[in-house]
Amino acid sequence: MHPSLSVMLVLADDPLRQRLLQAISGIERVTMQRIFLDFEEMTQAVDREDAILCLADIHRLPSPAQTAQWLAAFPQLKLLILHPLAAEARVLAYLQAGAMGHLAFEQAEEQRVRDAVRSLINGEAYLSPTIAGRIVDVIAQRLSKSKDGKEVHDLENDYTLRKGSRHG
């Protein structure tokens, strides 16, 4: 038997909240939802309810720096950001702060919400292709910079070692 989970919601508008609740209700293991409109109020409840998943409207969250501190205080908590498509650039800051995924309001149909929630429950991340593209760009740039040998990333060593073992 899977352990039961809690889902914390911080939402501004009713249509989105209803959509999310409907999507979540179809997910196995998610047995409890709590709805909040205020971040502080939710923070008090996260500890009390032993929550492990939070779906949060980006507008209801504090700054990325404060969100990072908050997430650091609750390491078991996975944060999924919900945001307007136009605010996708802001999502990167929250992913840096520790959020494990994001979903645009406009794309938050039931199946996508379920996929995203399942991904986070399974310890995975949920990224849109646009955001993944920006992250891949940053990493690729960094990895190519490390080629000069001045600041060799650990991955370089792993790469060489594993290449040897693969062909050996």
Add this chain to the structure above:
Amino acid sequence: MAGKIRILIADDHRLFRQGLRHVFETCEQIEVVGEAETGRQAVMVARRLRPDVVLMDINMPDLDGVQATHLISEINPACRVIILTMYRRDQYVFEAIKAGARGYLLKDIDEHQLIEAIFAVQRGEALVDPSLAARLLDEFRRISSQANTASSQEALSEGEMQVLRLVAQGADNKTVAEQLNLSERTVANRLSEIYRKLHVNSRTQAALVALRKGWAKLEEDPPKK
């Protein structure tokens, strides 16, 4: 037809290549223009046919998919490579990204998701299997954190950094002034500038920042009068 996305399938299993061809037959916007069964062949075919997207296996004879991706990206930077593999390994993802891949997907992917992935990489976006995306995020955070550290360090002048190192070792303003041949007033001015740049309010906070970022070490001998 103009606007079709031209695909090259590189995989050493014929049945898998045939399966993919079959999948794309149902999609009018995608055209399979070539196949390759080794990495070296993939590079040659990609050079000749200049596909928009390559679906690349990792484990192939004579040249693996990562090496082939690297060569194809050098020959034709506009070509987008999606790694399509059975390997759910973090390290392969970074090898693939370093080689120039824009996608890393597992072979158990749903056909509709694969088609969406092809459109996404063609738009300049990227896709990584969710089971590996968490590691991608970790790396992104690590790089971002290093970049923030570097930019903070650049904000301090060498003179300010000298003052900060001594402060982190417990030196008072008078000691710092003697060590650096400065007036106490100059030390105080530099400290004010350090506080402003590091967004701190006290010498203790500034010292903690210096120690945390590795700019100063406690074990160094404190300055002597």
